Amino acid sequence: MTLPTGFADLPAPPYYAVIFSSLRNRDDEAGYAAASDRMLELAARQPGFLGAESTRGADGFGITVSYWASESAIAGWKHQAEHAATRAYGRTHWYDHFELRVARVERAYGKTARSGTTR
Amino acid sequence: MTLPTGFADLPAPPYYAVIFSSLRNRDDEAGYAAASDRMLELAARQPGFLGAESTRGADGFGITVSYWASESAIAGWKHQAEHAATRAYGRTHWYDHFELRVARVERAYGKTARSGTTR
Numbered sequence: 001m002t003l004p005t006g007f008a009d010l011p012a013p014p015y016y017a018v019i020f021s022s023l024r025n026r027d028d029e030a031g032y033a034a035a036s037d038r039m040l041e042l043a044a045r046q047p048g049f050l051g052a053e054s055t056r057g058a059d060g061f062g063i064t065v066s067y068w069a070s071e072s073a074i075a076g077w078k079h080q081a082e083h084a085a086t087r088a089y090g091r092t093h094w095y096d097h098f099e100l101r102v103a104r105v106e107r108a109y110g111k112t113a114r115s116g117t118t119r
Numbered sequence: 120m121t122l123p124t125g126f127a128d129l130p131a132p133p134y135y136a137v138i139f140s141s142l143r144n145r146d147d148e149a150g151y152a153a154a155s156d157r158m159l160e161l162a163a164r165q166p167g168f169l170g171a172e173s174t175r176g177a178d179g180f181g182i183t184v185s186y187w188a189s190e191s192a193i194a195g196w197k198h199q200a201e202h203a204a205t206r207a208y209g210r211t212h213w214y215d216h217f218e219l220r221v222a223r224v225e226r227a228y229g230k231t232a233r234s235g236t237t238r
Contacts, residue, residue, distance in 0.1 A: 105138075
């Protein structure tokens with residue numbers, strides 16, 4: 001089954017999730033959007049990257065969850081040089097506040113309403 | 120420190136996360152909004168509920184992460200009667216697709232940009 005746009009098509013658990021919730025300030029919309037696209041492009045090349053889901057409301061509050069095969073894959077991404085530089089920049093320029101949680105996904109399922117497909 | 124609106128103020132890990140990503144259809148905006156508020160109100164009374172963060176973009180794709188003290192707290196919420204009924208209704212009436220992942224949060228941190236506070 002092909003998932004609708006926006007959903008990460010993940011393998012069966014276990015795997016890891018990095019849950020990043022953030023409140024954007026109003027600054028640098030173009031710079032932020034470009035960096036956001038670039039980070040996703042880089043992450044997708046990173047060993048152990050499984051997928052990501054991301055959304056942000058009109059109030060500036062957003063949640064991005066990226067999924068990884070292992071803790072070591074998360075560490076690899078954390079230390080990727082361009083990502084580390086962008087992250088450091090972003091933390092002082094783009095966000096009023098953020099919270100980051102790293103979690104081990106134990107179980108998962110999904111459903112498409114119209115077909116009733118359950119995985 | 121009081122967190123900005125939208126963020127869940129959680130204890131130190133470990134705890135559990137239910138990551139619910141969904142694509143809304145265009146139907147029943149008022150019914151959905153009322154049920155969403157009601158579910159949050161009910162969840163907040165549930166034993167082991169720690170907090171929740173939620174957002175949805177203009178494209179209808181949303182992510183809600185609720186946080187729980189234990190797997191048994193998640194099971195308790197899953198079997199709460201009104202929640203179970205609303206969930207069953209919502210799955211056929213409000214969403215084109217959803218994915219649900221249950222994860223154990225291993226570590227967490229946050230930062231407020233202006234004060235530089237790190238927890």
